[in-house]
Amino acid sequence: MIPKIAYARPHSLKEAVKELSAPGTIAHAGGTDLLGCLRDGIVTPEKVISLSGLSDLKGIARTGDGGLRIGALTTLAEVADDHVINEQFTALAEAAASAASPQLRNQGTLGGNLCQRPRCWYFRGEFHCRRKGGEICFAMNGRNEFHCIFGGQNCFIVHPSDSAPALVALEARVRIANSRGTRTIPLDSFFVDPAKDVTRENILRPGEIITEILLPAPVTQMRSSYRKARARGAWDFALSGVAIGLRFNGKRVDQARIVLSGVAPIPWRAVETEQALAGKILDGETVARAAESAVRSAEPLSDNAYKIHLTQGIVHESLMALRPE
Amino acid sequence: MEERRAEPHDGNTDGVSRRDFLRTIGVGTLEAAVLSAAPLPSExxxxxxxxxxxxxxxxxxxxxxxxxxxxxxxxxxxxxxxxxxxxxxxxxxxxxxxxxxxxxxxxxxxxxxxxxxxxxxxxxxxxxxMQGEKLGQVQEAFVQEDAFQCGFCTPGQVISAEGLLRKTPHPGVAEIRHGMSGNLCRCGAYDHIVKAVQHASEIRK
The missing domain is CATH 3.10.20.30 (Beta-grasp domain)
Known part of the structure; x- marks a missing residue:
């Protein structure tokens, strides 16, 4: 049962960030993650500030430079169904469509999807782990088949979002609002590495929210995709996944962004792979070598070495599928 | 005592219907939990x-x-x-x-x-x-196709099917499986559920 909370639904962004600047408050977008966290005592706010009254934060629109502005409160279903996103920002449409279930996609928002808390069973369970201010990461010596193989330090969560890696691959930026105004940053620098701060997943400070996600104008020879492997076909978080954004110059890759999901505490740029692909034609050998390079720096725990092979395979398959005809 | 705590939609009092009986059981359980000050199972x-x-x-x-x-x-x-x-x-x-x-x-x-x-x-x-006292078309299709065993998940399944068909009036099997993927059936009646959604799609106006 959810403990007692107070609730407010402001109707302007200004009011909302003011309310959220007060201690003991927490933002409610779609609520799909928040309500679970409240029930499980993962967060213990006194007051929930609902953002659902902020209609400016909903919807998808073209920007002046030919890019796309997606309001942070746009639902995953709306993102998955959008014609322009499907045509020009395919990785995002595929990621949104593969996240959660129909009911959750009708409720969960794109902004909320970027801010969701990790699904580590120790974090969600009754364990006073490092992320909750404790001394121990229980996954290091406990059950860790769903934990990270990259970037684990102090804490071995995986970032649960599907949309985040897709948006990073598409070079998205996010606009963040607080009581003093707004700022826009690359989404790639939004997430916090546990080596830097183990208690938070993103840079948002109290009183700050994401207001919109901005996608740059698509270049003509851009191809992108998102694919994930999961334990259940129906719906599940990624065991491993990859978002790929490729800009082509003829048959050659001009620039590559390869972002892994389900294997690291943040959406994980496979920089070596990106470099291995630049200037290359995607023949079988190049793709095989690129897929191999994606997992070279993996450091598995006791139960999750399978993720190395899974990741290599999924990168391989996804790159092959993106080859120009 | 239980009866007063029951819902505003008072049922017919002559004779106890299955539904009123279940309601009474439900409310009784709730009160027992309160009296014993035990943690409540639900909300x-x-x-x-x-x-x-x-x-x-x-x-x-x-x-x-x-x-x-x-x-x-x-x-x-x-x-x-x-x-x-x-x-x-x-x-x-x-x-x-x-x-x-x-x-x-x-x-x-x-x-x-x-x-x-x-x-x-x-x-x-x-x-x-419901259409008055009659089952709605999706509900009827679930009955026709025997798309449940214990029935606990059925209201949620029916609602998901209704939502799917409002968005996609004539879904293929893959679309049905995708559209119904947010509902579990512990009895495993999935094949019949898919048939019921197909049937509902045909009879739905």
Missing amino acids: GAPAHTGDLVPLVLTVNGRRNALEVEPRWTLLYVLREKLGLTGAKPGCERGECGACTVLIDGKPRYSCLTLALEADGHEITTVEGL
Whole structure:
């Protein structure tokens, strides 16, 4: 049962960030993650500030430079169904469509999807782990088949979002609002590495929210995709996944962004792979070598070495599928 | 005592229907839990009147003026305050789909929706799919295709099917499986459920 909370639904962004600047408050977008966290005592706010009254934060629109502005409160279903996103920002449409279930996609928002808390069973369970201010990461010596193989330090969560890696691959930026105004940053620098701060997943400070996600104008020879492997076909978080954004110059890759999901505490740029692909034609050998390079720096725990092979395979398959005809 | 605590929709008092019997059992269980001060299995905490806030909830076309605690979920209010027990508490964490209702025509988990968040929206529960005393078309299709065993998940399945068919009137099998993927059936009646959705798609007008 959810403990007692107070609730407010402001109707302007200004009011909302003011309310959220007060201690003991927490933002409610779609609520799909928040309500679970409240029930499980993962967060213990006194007051929930609902953002659902902020209609400016909903919807998808073209920007002046030919890019796309997606309001942070746009639902995953709306993102998955959008014609322009499907045509020009395919990785995002595929990621949104593969996240959660129909009911959750009708409720969960794109902004909320970027801010969701990790699904580590120790974090969600009754364990006073490092992320909750404790001394121990229980996954290091406990059950860790769903934990990270990259970037684990102090804490071995995986970032649960599907949309985040897709948006990073598409070079998205996010606009963040607080009581003093707004700022826009690359989404790639939004997430916090546990080596830097183990208690938070993103840079948002109290009183700050994401207001919109901005996608740059698509270049003509851009191809992108998102694919994930999961334990259940129906719906599940990624065991491993990859978002790929490729800009082509003829048959050659001009620039590559390869972002892994389900294997690291943040959406994980496979920089070596990106470099291995630049200037290359995607023949079988190049793709095989690129897929191999994606997992070279993996450091598995006791139960999750399978993720190395899974990741290599999924990168391989996804790159092959993106080859120009 | 139990009877007074039951829902506002008072049933016929001559003879106890199966539904009234189940209601009474449900309420009795709740009271026993309160009396023994044991932790409640579900959301059934007594209201602290000082914390109640007004809410008008539009359910199945009917406006209901209520007072709710901010922490109450839509599922709790539907079942415990409005007597609409079609939506079921299963996992209460957005995984099983037994609590599915339509909000503005789209399937959503009522266990993960604060009642206050439903303010200003149209809610449809399985009760709202009835056509008078007759079953609605999707409900009828589930009966025809024998698309359930224990029936606990059925209201959520029916609502998901209704939502799917409103969006995609003639779905293929893959679309049905995808569209129904947010509802679990512990009895494993999935093949029959897919057939029921196909059948509903054919008879639905």
